[in-house]
Amino acid sequence: MRPPEPDVPVEDARQRFRAGLRIGIGLAAASFVLAVTFGATARTEGWGVLAPVVCSVLVFSGSAQFALATALAGGGGVAPAVASAALINGRFLPMGMAVTASLKGSRWRRALEAQSVVDASWVAAHLGGGRFDRERLIGATIVQWPAWVAGTAVGVLLAPPPDLVERLGLDVVFPAFFLLLLLGEVRASRRAVAAAGIGAVTSAGLLWVVPTGIALLGATVGALIGLFRPKISDDGSRP
Amino acid sequence: MTLWFAILAVAVVSFSIKAAGPLLLTGRQLPAWSGAVIALLAPALLAALIVVEVLGPQWTDVHWPVLAGLAAVVVAHLLRAPMLLAVLAGVAATALLRAVT
Numbered sequence: 001m002r003p004p005e006p007d008v009p010v011e012d013a014r015q016r017f018r019a020g021l022r023i024g025i026g027l028a029a030a031s032f033v034l035a036v037t038f039g040a041t042a043r044t045e046g047w048g049v050l051a052p053v054v055c056s057v058l059v060f061s062g063s064a065q066f067a068l069a070t071a072l073a074g075g076g077g078v079a080p081a082v083a084s085a086a087l088i089n090g091r092f093l094p095m096g097m098a099v100t101a102s103l104k105g106s107r108w109r110r111a112l113e114a115q116s117v118v119d120a121s122w123v124a125a126h127l128g129g130g131r132f133d134r135e136r137l138i139g140a141t142i143v144q145w146p147a148w149v150a151g152t153a154v155g156v157l158l159a160p161p162p163d164l165v166e167r168l169g170l171d172v173v174f175p176a177f178f179l180l181l182l183l184g185e186v187r188a189s190r191r192a193v194a195a196a197g198i199g200a201v202t203s204a205g206l207l208w209v210v211p212t213g214i215a216l217l218g219a220t221v222g223a224l225i226g227l228f229r230p231k232i233s234d235d236g237s238r239p
Numbered sequence: 240m241t242l243w244f245a246i247l248a249v250a251v252v253s254f255s256i257k258a259a260g261p262l263l264l265t266g267r268q269l270p271a272w273s274g275a276v277i278a279l280l281a282p283a284l285l286a287a288l289i290v291v292e293v294l295g296p297q298w299t300d301v302h303w304p305v306l307a308g309l310a311a312v313v314v315a316h317l318l319r320a321p322m323l324l325a326v327l328a329g330v331a332a333t334a335l336l337r338a339v340t
Contacts, residue, residue, distance in 0.1 A: 026323045051242055058250035068249055078245045085249045089256050091284055096260030098277040101269070103261060110261035117257050119288060123281050130277035169334030172308040175292045176329040179312055180322055182285040191275075192282040199283030203290045207298060212291050219290075222283030226275030 013135050020139020023124045027140060028147035030173045034062050035148045037165045038069070039155020045073050049156050056152040060145055061118070062174075063088045067213065087213030094220055095122050102132035116141040123181045128188055191225050198222035304340070308333030 035056060042052035047069075059065055064085040071081035096114045099122070103110040116138045125137035165171055186193045199222035206215035293309070294301055311332035315325035 026326075029323075030326070047242060051246060055246045055249075058246065059253055061253055064249060064253060068245060072242070072245060078241055078248070081245055082248045082252065086252045086256070089253050092253070092256045093259055094277075094280055095284070096257045097264055098260070098280055100261045100264045107262050107265035110265050111258035114257045114261045115254065119284070123285060126278075126281050128278060130274035167334065167337060169304070169308060169330040169332070169337065172305055172312075172329045172333045173326060175289050175305070175309060176312045176326045177322075178285050178288045178292070179309055180316060180325055182282060182289065183313070183316055185282040185285060188278075188282075191279060195279035196282035196286035200286035200290045203287035204294060204298075207291065207294055207296055212296060216284070216287050216291055219283050219287030220280060222286070223276045223279040226277075226279045227272055 016133055016135040017139040020121070020125070020133075020136035020141075021143055023136070024121065024140035024143035027120045027124075027177065028143045030177055031062070031144045032147040032151035032154075033165070033170050033173055035151025036155035036158075036160065037170075038062065038065055039152040039157075040159050041066070041155075042069055042152075043156045043159050045069060052156050053149060053153050056149045059085075060148055061089055062148075063212075084211055084213060087211060088216065090213055090217045091220065092117055094223075098122075098130060099125075099132045099134075099137065102134050102137075104134060113138065118144065120144075120177055120181060123185065126185070191228075195222040195225045198225065304333045304336035307336055 038056070039052050042055070042065075043049070047055075055065055055068075059068075067088045068081055068085040071084045072078075074081075095117050099114060099117060100110060102125075103113045105113075113134070118141055121137050121140035121144070122132075124140050125133045127133055182196060186196050199219035202221055203215045203219040206218045210218070289309075292300075293305060308329040312325050312329035315328040320328065
């Protein structure tokens with residue numbers, strides 16, 4: 001069992017933070033592109049100039065922000081719109097729980113550090129076996145945030161035509177990143193392959209009957225494979 | 240005004256969702272089985288994120304150039320291309336297919 005506050009040498013921590021920054025730069029480029037489309041979408045839907053940028057500063061979650069914009073445009077009112085964004089981000093509850101032991105300090109400081117949990121950074125910081133690299137997590141996120149905000153501002157101001165992103169093939173960027181991260185994860189163990197398979201099938205099925213956020217959250221049942229003991233030396237840690 | 244309220248509400252909810260784990264669990268020893276489950280959250284969620292992005296609600300977002308682009312990403316990855324290059328291969332393949340069809 002990992003101690004709650006690992007005593008790591010400062011130099012090592014700095015190196016891991018820098019490694020996080022390096023990973024973050026690629027992700028930031030992808031975030032920027034996605035943020036441009038968010039800014040443009042929000043502008044088209046009458047959000048004005050300031051609101052989309054403030055939203056990106058405060059919420060910093062592509063999936064939740066798109067869910068909010070889509071739901072508000074649908075005209076169902078504020079409460080369902082906020083609820084749909086909350087459901088989309090529901091996955092950050094188990095993800096935040098997962099990183100808690102790897103963060104530092106009091107519970108409030110950890111709660112603040114846990115704000116750096118975004119999908120790709122969280123996966124990049126996963127060391128295997130349920131342990132996370134705190135410095136890498138924060139490093140990878142800290143470059144994505146300004147890129148996300150800047151991209152939103154550019155999208156709002158330039159307001160590119162909505163089909164430009166599709167014509168340039170940029171809608172592939174995020175699934176491509178997730179796919180590459182997944183390929184890294186499933187190499188860890190056969191159980192990871194099974195968890196991914198169950199997650200994919202569950203979410204694909206749920207998409208027919210429930211909103212996207214619940215489909216994502218439902219996919220976490222794949223992780224329950226972890227309750228079964230591995231037959232061989234297959235402990236979920238990376239080679 | 241409604242918009243600003245909605246933005247603020249989503250910000251508070253998102254913050255709270257991420258903060259809940261540390262606020263509830265700090266200082267508590269998690270049961271032994273939780274480590275294995277946590278380790279498998281990443282592949283399960285990643286697979287779901289891809290499925291959700293590619294299929295969309297009721298599978299209405301399926302575009303075959305995107306699927307072809309993702310295949311190009313896998314091929315580039317198998318050829319040991321670095322991450323960014325593999326993503327660019329996918330983007331280029333998708334854009335090309337959309338241009339010619």
